[in-house]
Amino acid sequence: MDYDTYGSxxxxxAIDLANADRDDPQWVQLFLDAHDEWFTEGTALELTTTDAGSxxxxxxxxxxxxLADSEPDVMARLNALLQLASPKPYATDHDGELHLxxxxxxxxxxxxxxxxxxxxLSQVVVQHxxxxxxxxSAEGCGHVYVDTSRNASRRYCSNTCASRSTVAAYRARQRT
Ligand SMILES: [Zn+2]
Ligand SMILES: [Zn+2]
Incomplete structure (x- = not known):
């Protein structure tokens, strides 16, 4: 699937955020620190409790x-998310390449x-x-993913989960 680099x-x-491990009470802060390249230089990344809640x-x-499994559900939930967004597109070449x-x-x-x-997230849903x-689909995983495969055939969040499930299926066959 070919979609623009910044959008992808x-x-x-978005997927990283949805899959972030929430066990640590500081998880939001840890997530921001691990993804600081996404923020304009100089942005304060220390969040208040209210900000972390948002x-x-x-x-x-x-x-x-x-997780939604029908188009109307995806649309409703996507629109709830978009309600929180304040888009203001601007062009930049801060990484050497012109993008929005x-x-x-x-x-x-x-x-x-x-x-x-x-x-x-919206770009991918409306375009693809x-x-x-x-x-x-791996047992006990629960992570979400975006399927960028050509024929939209992806079932696992990662290669790790795919091979883990293949091995488990093989063992199950051996047992029977
Ligand atoms: Zn950029
Ligand atoms: Zn998985």
């Missing part, structure tokens, strides 16, 4: 979109993250179909 990276950011809400909404960003460069961290994630988002 933005949807990966990011958690965005993460849940992204997950809800990926979705959020204002001077927006706060929560607004930059939410807008980028919501717009990235709502079936492109799914949840991993």
């Amino acid at each position: 990276n933005a949807v990966e950011l 990011v958690a809400r965005t993460a849940t909404l992204v997950r809800d979109v990926a 960003h979705y959020a204002r460069p001077d927006a706060d961290a929560v607004e930059q993250l939410t807008t980028t994630v919501a717009m990235g 179909g709502w079936q492109r988002l799914g949840v991993c």
Whole structure:
């Protein structure tokens, strides 16, 4: 599947956020620090509890979109997520290549993250179909993914889960 690099990276950011491990109470902060290349230089990444709550809400909404299994459900959930976005496209070549960003460069961290994630996810859904988002079929995983394969045949979040499931299926066959 061929879609623009920034859009595809933005949807990966959305998927990363939805799959973030929430066991650590500081998980939102850890996520932001691990993805700091997404924020305009100088953006304050230290969040208040309220801000962290907003990011958690965005993460849940992204997950809800990926879990929806009909077009009307995907649309409803996507629109709930887009309600939180404040897109303000601007052109930049900060990495050496001309591309568009979705959020204002001077927006706060929560607004930059939410807008980028919501717009990235929406781009993929409207351009490539709502079936492109799914949840991993591996037992006990539950991670969501975006399917970028040519024939939209993906079933697992990662190669690790795919091979784990292949091995498990093989063993199950051996037993019977
Ligand atoms: Zn950029
Ligand atoms: Zn998985």
